[in-house]
Amino acid sequence: MDYFIELLFGGLTRGSIYALIALGYTMVYGIIGLINFAHGEIYMIGAFTSFIVATVLSIYGFPLLAIVVIAAVAAAVWSSAYGFTVEKLAYRPLRKAPRLAPLISAIGMSIFLQNYVLLAQTSDFLPFPELIPEFAFMEPVAHIVGSSDMVILVTTAVVMVALTCLIKFTKIGKAMRATAQDKTMAVLVGVNVDRVISATFIIGSALAAIGGLLIASHIGQINFYIGFLAGIKAFTAAVLGGIGSIPGAVLGSLVLGLTESFATGYISSDYEDVFAFSLLVLILIFKPSGLLGKAETKKV
Amino acid sequence: MQSGLKKKLLVAALSLGFAMAVPVAGMASDTIKLGVAGAQSGDLASYGLPTVKAAELVVAMYNAKGGINGKKVELLIEDDVCKPEVATNTATKLVTDGVHVVLGHICSGATKAALPIYKEAGVVVMSPSATNPGLTQSGDYPNFFRTIASDDAQAQTEVDFAINVIGSKKIAVVHDKGDYGKGLAEFAKKFIEESGKAEVVLFEGVTPGAVDYTAIVQKIKRKGADTVIFGGYHPEASKIVSMIKKKRLKVTFISDDGVKDDTFIKVAGKNAEGVYASGPNDNSANPLSTEAIDAHKKAYKEDPGAFYENAYSAALALLNAIEKAGSTDMDAIVKALQTEKVDTPVGKIHFDARGDAVGVGFAMYVVKDGKYVEVK
Numbered sequence: 001m002d003y004f005i006e007l008l009f010g011g012l013t014r015g016s017i018y019a020l021i022a023l024g025y026t027m028v029y030g031i032i033g034l035i036n037f038a039h040g041e042i043y044m045i046g047a048f049t050s051f052i053v054a055t056v057l058s059i060y061g062f063p064l065l066a067i068v069v070i071a072a073v074a075a076a077v078w079s080s081a082y083g084f085t086v087e088k089l090a091y092r093p094l095r096k097a098p099r100l101a102p103l104i105s106a107i108g109m110s111i112f113l114q115n116y117v118l119l120a121q122t123s124d125f126l127p128f129p130e131l132i133p134e135f136a137f138m139e140p141v142a143h144i145v146g147s148s149d150m151v152i153l154v155t156t157a158v159v160m161v162a163l164t165c166l167i168k169f170t171k172i173g174k175a176m177r178a179t180a181q182d183k184t185m186a187v188l189v190g191v192n193v194d195r196v197i198s199a200t201f202i203i204g205s206a207l208a209a210i211g212g213l214l215i216a217s218h219i220g221q222i223n224f225y226i227g228f229l230a231g232i233k234a235f236t237a238a239v240l241g242g243i244g245s246i247p248g249a250v251l252g253s254l255v256l257g258l259t260e261s262f263a264t265g266y267i268s269s270d271y272e273d274v275f276a277f278s279l280l281v282l283i284l285i286f287k288p289s290g291l292l293g294k295a296e297t298k299k300v
Numbered sequence: 301m302q303s304g305l306k307k308k309l310l311v312a313a314l315s316l317g318f319a320m321a322v323p324v325a326g327m328a329s330d331t332i333k334l335g336v337a338g339a340q341s342g343d344l345a346s347y348g349l350p351t352v353k354a355a356e357l358v359v360a361m362y363n364a365k366g367g368i369n370g371k372k373v374e375l376l377i378e379d380d381v382c383k384p385e386v387a388t389n390t391a392t393k394l395v396t397d398g399v400h401v402v403l404g405h406i407c408s409g410a411t412k413a414a415l416p417i418y419k420e421a422g423v424v425v426m427s428p429s430a431t432n433p434g435l436t437q438s439g440d441y442p443n444f445f446r447t448i449a450s451d452d453a454q455a456q457t458e459v460d461f462a463i464n465v466i467g468s469k470k471i472a473v474v475h476d477k478g479d480y481g482k483g484l485a486e487f488a489k490k491f492i493e494e495s496g497k498a499e500v501v502l503f504e505g506v507t508p509g510a511v512d513y514t515a516i517v518q519k520i521k522r523k524g525a526d527t528v529i530f531g532g533y534h535p536e537a538s539k540i541v542s543m544i545k546k547k548r549l550k551v552t553f554i555s556d557d558g559v560k561d562d563t564f565i566k567v568a569g570k571n572a573e574g575v576y577a578s579g580p581n582d583n584s585a586n587p588l589s590t591e592a593i594d595a596h597k598k599a600y601k602e603d604p605g606a607f608y609e610n611a612y613s614a615a616l617a618l619l620n621a622i623e624k625a626g627s628t629d630m631d632a633i634v635k636a637l638q639t640e641k642v643d644t645p646v647g648k649i650h651f652d653a654r655g656d657a658v659g660v661g662f663a664m665y666v667v668k669d670g671k672y673v674e675v676k
Contacts, residue, residue: 003522010514017511125535127567143521143548149514215511220542221535221567229509264515265522270477270505 006144007265008258013149015257016156017218020211021234022241022249023163024204030244031180031200033099037106038086039208040231041113042079044224046209047128047216048117050075054129068131072213076206082113083205084198092194110228117224124223131217148218155214159207160250167246172199180244233276240280242293251291255279331374332367332622334359334615335399335423337390337414338406339382348406350605351428352377355403357595358615368623380405384413391417399423400628401618403611408432415441422630424637426618428610436654443630445637445655447614447646448607449580449662455487457578457662458529458554463497465664465675466552466576468527470501472520474540476532477505484556485531501525508536517543525551533558537575538568545571552576560665560672572670578662581647582674583609589645610660613644617651 021043028036050071057067090109094102132148145153167173175196178186187193215230216222233256241252256276263275283291336355338348359373367373376399380387387410394402395417402418402425405411411430418425419441426445427435433450435441462468471492475485482505492500501523506516517540520528528544528551530537537559544551553575560579565572583589592612596604618633620642625632641650649657665672 003518006518007515010512010518013514014512125538125563125567127569142546146546148546219511219539220569220571221538223535225509230511233511261515265519268504269507269516269519272507272510 002144003265007261009145009149010265011258011261012254013145013152013218013257014261015237015254016152017211017215017230017253018234018237018257019156019250019253020152020159020214021208021230022238022253023159023246024208025235025238026241026243026246026249027163027200027204029238030246031176032091032095032183032197034091034102035106035235035243036091036201036204037103037231037235038090038109038113039204040227040229040234041110041117042083042086042205042227043208043212043215043230044117044222044227045082045113046075046079046205046212047222047226048121048212049078049209050131050213051126051128051216051222054131058129064131064133068213071131072210075209075213079205079209079212080202083201083208086113087198087201092197110231114224114228121224125221126223128216128220128222130220131213148214152214152218155210156250159210160246163203163207163246166203172196176200236276236280240283240290242290245290245292245294248290248292255291331372332401332619332628333374333376333397333399334618335376335378335394335397335402335404337378337380337387337394337402337404338410338429340377340379342381344382344407347429347606348379348382348404350608351403351406351611353596353600353604354428354592354608354611355615357592357599358612358619361595362619368619369626373619380410380414382407382410384409387411387414388417390414395421395423401622401633402426403428403614403618405430406607408435411435411444415444419443424618424621424630424633426614428614429607436656439654441655442634445614445617445651445657447610447617447644447649447657447660449660450656451483452487452491453656454556454578454662455484455531456491457664458484458556459488459491459495461576461578461664461675462527462529462552462554463492463495466527466554468498468552470523470525471498471527471529472502472523472525472551473500473504473529473531474502474516474520475505475530476508476536478508478532480558481505481530481532481556483531485529488529488531498527506536506540508532513540513543514547516540517547517549520544520551521547521549527552527554530555530559532556534561534564534567538564538572541568541575542571554578557662562672565667565670565672572667575667576675577665577667577672579665579672581661581663583646586645586647588643592645609645613646613649613657616644617642617649617657 024039053071053074054067086109090105091102132151135147138147175191178191179193179196237253237256238249241248259279260272260276264272336352338351339345340348362373378390380390391414406429408430411427424443428447431451433452473485473489475481489500489503492498537555555577557579560577621633621636624640625636637651641648647659649659652658664675666675
């Protein structure tokens with residue numbers, strides 16, 4: 001039973017990590033129907049920004065809490081700027097183009113950003129400082145769920161609730177839903193669609209940056225390539241949960257994380273990915289729109 | 301270069317033409333012919349060219365002293381591009397030219413293809429870089445020697461260390477699913493099972509680049525392992541080591557020369573302390589090694605490339621064996637290689653009955669105060 005609980009928490013942590021990135025994918029898809037392949041790179045840039053800020057601040061002897069807060073804010077702002085710019089440069093001019101064009105543009109941005117960080121920073125692995133300390137009160141359960149696991153779990157839950165509220169109860173949320181339903185109609189009733197889309201990219205990128213900080217601190221290392229691998233898994237999770245749906249992205253991520261954890265624990269880690277992707281295939285066969293996705297109705 | 305090549309081709313054509321009438325004309329000459337074969341062009345040239353330079357330097361040194369037993373040493377350099385199908389031609393060409401001993405080939409596949417031809421002709425071959433275990437262990441090639449440890453030697457070093465020094469009883473063998481890591485892990489598993497002194501409680505591959513290794517670490521704990529042997533590179537090793545610390549697990553972590561890299565210590569930080577890793581023997585304290593590297597810097601104005609010290613040592617060992625044997629007869633050279641110890645950059649070496657250099661191999665290192673230090 002102990003072993004089961006250990007694997008359960010391992011899977012939940014892994015799932016929450018995927019969820020922090022998957023939320024950005026799903027938000028963008030929900031609004032403009034684009035798979036933003038550069039999202040993994042925005043997450044990586046967030047991790048690099050918080051790495052640089054945290055390193056500089058710790059040289060000046062700031063207290064840990066201040067470092068975490070400042071690094072998180074800096075990473076969120078910086079990544080949002082990247083997300084905003086990428087949308088403006090690479091996707092907005094292609095808004096009216098066939099669906100394939102912005103997709104290719106997104107893949108191009110992904111490759112560009114990866115190589116940009118490779119050249120501007122380094123190709124080496126960098127040691128990421130432990131920004132989440134080992135809390136003393138967690139010590140009795142540290143062998144099951146560590147402090148950083150706990151912080152990631154809580155953050156994901158808070159972010160999901162906050163995002164749902166934002167979309168359900170605020171003005172910008174209403175505008176987002178309107179844009180998602182029908183862009184032309186939204187324009188006709190006075191919604192500034194371009195601004196709504198920019199806001200979506202900014203929120204998604206800020207989330208990815210926070211994820212970058214937490215995940216890098218959990219793993220303890222970063223390099224320019226982390227965004228690609230994490231992005232692929234998070235994208236899988238978003239599709240699993242029903243791309244476009246916010247609770248779906250979180251649910252899909254948790255299902256994916258738990259499947260991987262239990263597959264490793266009870267069968268073999270050699271087959272971790274085999275189980276994860278078999279599950280994806282199965283779910284898509286029986287529920288093509290994902291766990292919580294709405295079936296797409298053709299607009300005539 | 302062009303005219304040299306033409307000349308070589310002419311000689312090759314002529315010797316082929318006369319081969320029937322005048323059996324191996326080259327034999328009559330008054331020089332010791334040292335063949336150098338390996339990749340000298342193509343994408344693997346960087347593995348083979350340092351060997352040519354090493355041979356040139358050693359031969360120049362011998363000739364400056366007056367040669368071997370009054371005979372000058374002559375170099376015959378042939379390119380095999382690291383391709384087995386080319387290597388057979390290279391070997392035939394060298395044998396036809398009357399080569400006495402060969403330094404090479406560089407790649408394991410090419411070496412394996414060429415060996416039967418040399419064996420037939422009674423030519424001793426010594427590779428500075430072919431690490432495939434079968435080349436010596438199969439016993440098929442009594443004429444083959446090498447100055448580099450074979451792939452399984454590293455796994456053997458790790459397993460011996462775990463069982464005899466650490467006293468491990470239950471070992472988890474984990475790898476990164478790659479050629480190098482998995483190959484090592486499979487050898488480690490085999491050696492642990494053969495020893496009968498410890499048991500392999502887990503043998504699994506992890507996915508490189510995964511965001512979290514909690515599950516595999518919990519599994520290591522559940523299996524009750526006291527030691528983890530990891531085959532792979534440092535990014536995964538540092539993630540696993542950190543996760544082991546986070547999950548309050550007390551195991552000995554042993555890995556390979558993919559982890560014996562300063563980046564590992566930099567990234568894993570304090571979690572790296574106490575990690576063991578195997579790596580090639582440290583030659584930097586050996587004056588001959590310094591001398592060989594200085595000679596290269598002086599002659600070519602740059603640092604030597606891959607396998608340079610192994611090649612330098614092989615050339616020394618071959619020429620020394622001919623000198624001690626007093627002949628170029630294969631059996632005499634083989635006997636001298638096995639009995640006469642020779643001082644080389646990789647240490648004072650001789651060769652075992654299979655052809656592996658005794659004294660060339662792997663040592664264990666441990667991370668202590670942020671540095672790898674050799675475990676004595």
